Amino acid sequence: MRAVWLREFGGPEVLTPGVAEDPVPGAGQVLIEVAHANLTFVETMFRATGFGPFRAPLPVIPGNGVGGVIGAVGPGVEPGMIGRRVVSGTGGTGGYAERVVVDAAAPIEVPDGLPLDRAVALFADGRTALMLIGAATPRPGERVLVEAAAGGVGGLLVQLAARAGARVVALAGGRRKTDVLRASGVEVVVDYRERDWADQVRAAVGGADVVLDGVGGEVARTAFDLLDPGGRMLSFGLAGGSWADVPEELAAERGVTLLRPGADPVEMRALTERALAEGAAGRLRPVIGQRFPLDRAAEAHAAMESRATVGKTLLDVG
Structure with a gap:
């Protein structure tokens, strides 16, 4: 072969x-x-x-x-x-x-009605996105900042946060990615390669209640600074080359919760099955x-x- x-x-x-x-x-x-x-x-x-x-x-x-x-x-x-x-x-x-x-x-x-290529696109990313959004529990009206929002997991998180009634702020690097996000109807789209990107977020929505961190490094630390007291932060990727470096002590001082969700093999399988079912129903679109x-x-x-x-x-x- x-x-x-x-x-x-x-x-x-x-x-x-x-x-x-x-x-x-x-x-x-x-x-x-x-x-x-x-x-x-x-x-x-x-x-x-x-x-x-x-x-x-x-x-x-x-x-x-x-x-x-x-x-x-x-x-x-x-x-x-x-x-x-x-x-x-x-x-x-x-x-x-x-x-x-x-x-x-x-x-x-794979459920009937879901093409194999879309099923494969949802296989790992879908279960990850569902696990993260379940841990973050965004509420209607909350401001959810999604880093790497044009990526596989990030794009699904944007959909899930919007469905929960949150105000989505999508971060992505480069014109092509931000154009794709704007075309999909995301409310606020910001290019994190621009030096004033955090100021742009504050001007648009004032700050953040939830940060879903898919970049890590300096971008993640700046995103953490945007969180208001009572906010939550989860990291799911290191597209920037390193994980987010946010000390637990600093988060506690700020009144921010650093969430690190996980799932055992049985739970991961259930999340995968749910992601495929959502894809077949047209509610999750990779x-x-x-x-x-x-x-x-x-x-x-x-x-x-x-x-x-x-x-x-x-x-x-x-």
Whole structure:
């Protein structure tokens, strides 16, 4: 089968197309014919440095999220699973390939009416956005500042906060991203690459009640300063290169709560199923901004690292 290999850590060019042996499902496993692979920023960090939640010896086929059709099952697995459209994690590796084998309990069936590419776009980002918004609990009229609002998770957070009745302030870096957000109808859109962006937020809405931090670093610290007493801040990304550095003591002095939500595997699966159901109903709409064929995975990584991407980036495999 066709696959993409990582044989050494480095720039995007170290991702090289090649071939691999077709996987065969063992007892309690299923084989997925991959149509789309989900790309995340943490995968670019793993490729560059080996940093990340997964540890795998090189050489390895990267990729932790896929969507496709179950093509075969191993011993002890219900044959009726064959032909089901599913999304699934891979355990950390193997996703940048035409086929992948996973435990039979891992795949989640995609609801009727939801295209596979949108399901893959919602697989990781949808559950993350639902978890974050559930922890932040924005109330009608509250000012919710979403950083990296044109990204995969950020775009979904904008939708969820607006549906909760909040006043959304969307932060994004660059003209293309801010134009996309304005075109989608967001009330206040600000480019955080402009030096006076915090002043622009204050002029528009006065401050913030909730900050959903997807950038980290200096942007996150400035966003924290916009919070009024009683505000809440959650971090979900480090597009700026580092996590938010906000001391607990300072937050307490300001009357701000730093939230760090989490979920166990059972809860994460339930959040994923809910995200897919919301997508099928048209209430959660992922933006797929970029698509690359499997053998151009290096270009996909380069695009993500350039900070020029909008919404979700997918590898089209099938």
